[in-house]
Ligand SMILES: CC(=O)SCCNC(=O)CCNC(=O)[C@H](O)C(C)(C)COP(=O)(O)OP(=O)(O)OC[C@H]1O[C@@H](n2cnc3c(N)ncnc32)[C@H](O)[C@@H]1OP(=O)(O)O
């Protein structure tokens with residue numbers, strides 16, 4: 001039987017200390033439920049009494065099926081008894097299954113931050129943990145700055161842990177609070193500690209200030225720690241905490257350890273990571289280990305050729321194990337294998353020795369040289385390929401457009417710039433002309449185009465432009481430079497798709513990317529019968 005490692009999520013507490021993150025109660029409830037459903041053992045919900053959000057969350061926390069809800073707080077204030085410390089009372093009064101109290105374990109911190117004698121801090125820890133244990137049944141001690149403290153004064157750091165243990169703490173959590181300790185030091189120190197306090201009662205809490213939080217946590221587990229703290233996507237104070245989304249598959253799939261997360265739970269990891277990004281209104285990190293879009297994306301021709309033979313040639317695990325999937329990318333680094341694989345994924349049937357494949361590879365490389373970037377615009381590649389094979393219906397035809405920008409003073413004496421686009425389009429054999437205003441030329445063009453197209457293709461009503469990026473490709477040409485426009489679009493019935501346009505004229509490049517975006521949407525949702533008569 002593999003060793004059991006307990007997973008402790010602090011997204012809602014240390015994660016809330018991330019610059020730019022501000023959870024509401026609804027966010028906390030949704031995230032706590034998702035963590036519970038995935039199989040996390042402990043969900044630290046926040047610090048009751050520290051702010052109104054956490055106060056409200058702990059007044060009516062979500063019912064969790066199996067995870068234990070943990071309230072965070074600190075040891076009692078010097079000069080107060082545990083019964084007479086309103087801060088500690090608030091922590092313990094909230095509805096929770098366990099309490100985790102942070103306390104000093106570095107003599108330097110006791111002198112500087114608390115300004116009290118070393119013995120008094122030991123007393124704070126003992127009293128507070130004993131009280132939390134009595135009130136909650138399960139108490140944990142977060143030994144703040146444990147590794148710095150152990151290096152400076154190992155006897156004192158150990159005395160802090162032992163005070164917590166003797167007062168009834170279920171877990172003594174060794175914190176690399178400043179995140180400056182390296183994996184070999186963590187492993188050696190945890191091994192020494194585990195010689196005196198059994199690993200089954202030791203936890204690890206690492207910060208990522210040297211980009212080693214995950215490696216440090218794994219090192220601690222190797223040395224015997226059996227509770228691992230971390231956050232979704234590595235949120236947390238300063239550079240963040242150990243990223244549980246990377247840690248969990250490494251613990252389970254690489255180290256063969258048992259956690260509360262079964263095979264189904266592992267498959268939820270990609271979704272769990274995305275859920276947090278959605279809550280924070282952030283774009284997912286494409287390059288995130290295990291769960292990023294690029295984690296199993298193959299670009300180099302040599303890689304793809306081998307992956308097509310057996311994915312294990314360039315994949316450390318099967319992406320499906322963590323709910324991710326493989327992507328084959330076409331770009332100027334591609335060979336025939338990339339193109340064939342992408343065509344197959346897009347459902348385009350073609351004989352592998354069809355000469356059109358080699359032509360397509362050459363076209364991609366030439367167009368990338370001209371500025372196109374198909375590795376970020378898979379929808380434009382699919383359209384390019386289908387056009388080369390004569391398989392893209394023409395849903396609408398642009399007969400021309402004119403865009404005017406006007407900068408003027410408005411009635412409130414403010415300087416404003418307005419754009420106006422006139423567009424001529426043929427749909428279903430009928431010629432249309434529309435005019436639209438916008439807050440910029442691309443917005444005016446988009447609005448004018450939609451005015452004509454939405455009545456003919458109602459599916460476009462729900463299509464949204466979610467990202468628009470312009471890049472100057474030849475800066476040496478200054479204002480005459482070639483520009484590349486990348487557009488990302490979304491529709492409730494489709495996965496997001498990206499398109500690209502290139503021109504010396506930024507409006508022209510934008511139109512080309514927009515045209516591809518709309519055509520792709522119609523190709524997927526409107527059917528070929530709707531094409532131009
Ligand atoms: C390593 C970590 O990440 S621990 C978690 C850190 N998270 C947070 O701080 C977020 C939530 N914190 C807060 O909302 C506030 O800091 C509160 C409500 C907890 C306290 O606010 P305030 O009473 O205004 O105190 P303030 O934050 O200025 O200072 C902290 C006080 O706690 C004391 N303190 C720090 N750690 C401990 C401890 N483990 N035990 C007892 N007292 C402590 C400090 O010495 C300081 O006391 P002082 O004001 O007498 O100097």
Ligand SMILES: CC(=O)C(=O)O
Nearest residue numbers: 102142144145175177
């Ligand atoms: C407790 C905690 O968050 C730390 O020491 O980093």
